Amino acid sequence: MLMGSNDKRKQTGKNRAFVQSLGHAWDGLRALFHYERNFRKHLAVGTLAVIAGIILRLTLNEWLWLVLAIFLVLIAETLNTIVEAVVDLVVGTTYHDLAKRAKDVAAGGVLLAAIFAVIVGALVMLPALARWF
DSSP states (O other), rough: SSSTTTTTTOSSSSSSHHHHHHHHHHHHHHHHHHHHHHHHHHHHHHHHHHHHHHTTTTHHHHHHHHHHHHHHHHHHHHHHHHHHHHHHHHHHHHHHHHHHHHHHHHHHHHHHHHHHHHHHHHHHHHHHHHHHH
């Protein structure tokens, strides 16, 4: 149900059109970029990796691994943001062991994705650099 067609924030029901769903998804990405410093950092590092890939003329297979690693980190950061927001919404300012554990585990997921990205980056970029010499 839409409370008002001009105010998307008050929607409580299902999206009625694909374009409406895309609009909400775009709003979410803008919120990630605007409010989440770590998302911006991961995006910047991913952009640098893409620039390096262009300079090193990566193969299609190398590009596939690199793009997978970049998007995996961005998706993990997105899920971490969701967990943090929901936990904060539920517990507020009250400390709770399970809330801390949920946030720590979500952050650990981002760390795992980032480690994977570093490994993929090394496996892709080092041989590509070696081809130059």
